[in-house]
Amino acid sequence: MNLRALTRGDAAVAGAAVLLFIASFLPYWTLSCSGAYCANIDTSQNAWSTALFPILPSIYLLGIAAAALILVQRFQGPAAANRQVLGLRLDQWGTAFAVTALWTSIWALGGGSTGPSVSHGFGAWLGFISLIVLAGAAAAGPLVPALKAPLVTDRPAVPYQGGYPVPGQPGQPQPGQYGYPVQGQDPNQAPAYGAQPGGYGYPAPGAPGQAQPGPHDITPAPAAAQAAPAPQPAPAADFAPFWFAVPAPRTLAPKDNPVGAPVGELVPGTWYLAVEQRGTALVAQLQDGTQGLLADTSGIQRG
Structure with a gap:
């Protein structure tokens, strides 16, 4: 029900x-x-x-x-x-x-x-x-x-405080930290996730006691490892999370595999959170925290 x-x-x-x-x-x-005869x-x-x-x-x-x-x-x-x-x-x-x-x-x-x-x-x-x-x-x-229009919505009364990082917000990762992309960074480049030179145990170039690779010490990677997977659409740089509802039931595909088995379903009358935009598709988050890729965004109602 x-x-x-x-x-x-x-x-x-x-x-x-x-x-x-x-x-x-x-x-x-x-x-x-009116009259006495009306009594009965x-x-x-x-x-x-x-x-x-x-x-x-x-x-x-x-x-x-x-x-x-x-x-x-x-x-x-x-x-x-x-x-x-x-x-x-x-x-x-x-x-x-x-x-x-x-x-x-x-x-x-x-x-x-x-x-x-x-x-x-x-x-x-x-x-x-x-x-x-x-x-x-x-x-x-x-x-x-x-x-x-839906009679009951699950839109929260306060701004969303989930795990989606907002640049500049106190307590949230800043550009260049924990793998958060720097402005102008190649979207297809894998984030470093905290592997900054000299930070959090990552060796800095030229640090004492650390071996530096020589010109002949680099082993070429196998051809299979060098083949990079097909790049996914880059997230929109100016995207901000928003709530939306769908006009008809639609399935969610895995975030990193649009042709994979569905991970969830969106139904009309319920508000969902869009946490990322990839081209014309949206990464939506269900009430249980599951995230998936919504390819068909036609006719959605923004909150």
Whole structure:
């Protein structure tokens, strides 16, 4: 169950279902009666009254069932995108039920009164308004961008304090230290990772007691070792980490092997951190700290 997969349209569907349930207990019919003979007459009836059957199942319960089907489909996430019942997905059945309940409610409001003293109560009108919202949100939810936006995001309230180094930030590696690339350095050159001359035990040139290589002491490396792997796209020099969401499920490839087996999957409705840019691709970080290469960055929503 993925709660972050819910959208604003799903929230409108759930709210309309709650109002519809409340409306079922409010008076559907009201009777204007005065005099002593009215003492034994029920002046109002709600949808649960057997005298109003089938108002309850054809309007109220059908609308609540429609909302339940839509929300169940959303809770299941992308894994249920192709699951169908009699040729339709659960959310498609829910949309059809919502429209049917609204159509029945319109006909019920248009007739059925037996005289000028009988009128529809607040429960009938509140149920009608709830079904308008329910059917509208169900039909327009997948189409309107404002309703497709995620309802819950996991964007933190404070700036990200993870391990991605920012040049110049206190406590973070500076250019030239711990392998962090120096401005203008060849991006294909392997970083030194602290192997600076004279620093952290690395021998400085000409240090006493250290043997210096002679002109004939250098052994050529084998041809296989000299063959360098294909260079990866260089990280963008002016890149800053940012949060983003994907419009559809997308897989993450290994950072150093774009054609390798996927290391994770990005799903809509969840915010992920982009920690590096390699050409048009992004290195994304999952909630468990796993990092991978997102090759398809089309249509992503930046936070």
